[in-house]
Amino acid sequence: MTYHEAALLAEELGVPVEELDRAEFRPRYNIAPTDPHYIVRIRDEGRELVAARWGLVNSWAKDASMAARQINARAETLAARPAFREAYQKRRCVVPADGFYEWTGPKSDRQPFWFHRPDGRLLLMAGLYESWQPKPGEWQRTFTIVTTTANELMAPFHDRMPVVLDEEQASRWMFKTTPPETLHRLMEPPPARALIATAVSKRVNSVANDDPSVMTPDPVAPRLL
DNA sequence: CCAGACGTTGTT
DNA sequence: GTCTGG
DNA sequence: CCAGACGTTGTT
DNA sequence: GTCTGG
Numbered sequence: 001m002t003y004h005e006a007a008l009l010a011e012e013l014g015v016p017v018e019e020l021d022r023a024e025f026r027p028r029y030n031i032a033p034t035d036p037h038y039i040v041r042i043r044d045e046g047r048e049l050v051a052a053r054w055g056l057v058n059s060w061a062k063d064a065s066m067a068a069r070q071i072n073a074r075a076e077t078l079a080a081r082p083a084f085r086e087a088y089q090k091r092r093c094v095v096p097a098d099g100f101y102e103w104t105g106p107k108s109d110r111q112p113f114w115f116h117r118p119d120g121r122l123l124l125m126a127g128l129y130e131s132w133q134p135k136p137g138e139w140q141r142t143f144t145i146v147t148t149t150a151n152e153l154m155a156p157f158h159d160r161m162p163v164v165l166d167e168e169q170a171s172r173w174m175f176k177t178t179p180p181e182t183l184h185r186l187m188e189p190p191p192a193r194a195l196i197a198t199a200v201s202k203r204v205n206s207v208a209n210d211d212p213s214v215m216t217p218d219p220v221a222p223r224l225l
Numbered sequence: 226c227c228a229g230a231c232g233t234t235g236t237t
Numbered sequence: 238g239t240c241t242g243g
Numbered sequence: 244c245c246a247g248a249c250g251t252t253g254t255t
Numbered sequence: 256g257t258c259t260g261g
């Protein structure tokens with residue numbers, strides 16, 4: 001996942017930056033599973049942007065070992081899965097990012113692509129969140145990203161993709177009272193026009209590279225599109 | 226009853 | 238091959 | 244997701 | 256916490 005402009009996130013969502021820890025609120029180019037990020041949730045009458053780590057750790061977990069295994073939740077099964085059911089009912093959120101990466105090609109030579117909105121605006125993905133207690137008195141919020149069947153654009157790369165929502169859909173996803181039928185509709189694959197793919201530097205393949213260089217368009221890979 | 230899991234993606 | 242760390 | 248490790252003893 | 260497997 002990427003998140004380029006600090007101001008963009010808060011401004012597009014209409015949330016004051018002051019609510020966040022400025023030291024942590026910086027551009028990101030290579031957000032990996034278990035990394036700190038941000039989620040949007042419904043709070044009283046409005047939206048709220050809060051910190052959360054990628055990889056859902058349930059409230060009953062004794063350690064963070066589940067985080068890496070729960071970075072995604074399948075739309076088809078999350079309502080029934082013990083690990084996601086409650087969060088699905090009570091803690092649906094939106095994960096903002098200006099894009100996400102998918103890889104293709106042989107395992108020995110993985111080629112990354114950056115998926116983002118054609119208009120360059122913020123991508124809103126369906127998520128679930130939950131908090132757990134790493135130590136007595138200390139709470140940590142975590143989230144997972146809901147995946148669905150790949151659409152026409154994604155199919156050449158993968159058979160799954162994140163649930164991508166527009167503004168209207170994002171609101172409905174977060175509302176506590178949205179009925180199950182509506183939630184199911186929201187989890188359908190987004191239209192192909194919702195995203196475009198750009199081949200980027202293989203530098204992104206190492207999470208240690210979290211700087212603008214990972215976004216450099218790859219001069220060879222575009223023909224793979 | 227107790228113990229142990231609780232999840233998804235990937236693809237040669 | 239499979240697990241862990243990021 | 245990809246990259247990189249994959250281990251124990253000893254003890255400063 | 257709650258479900259599944261034994």
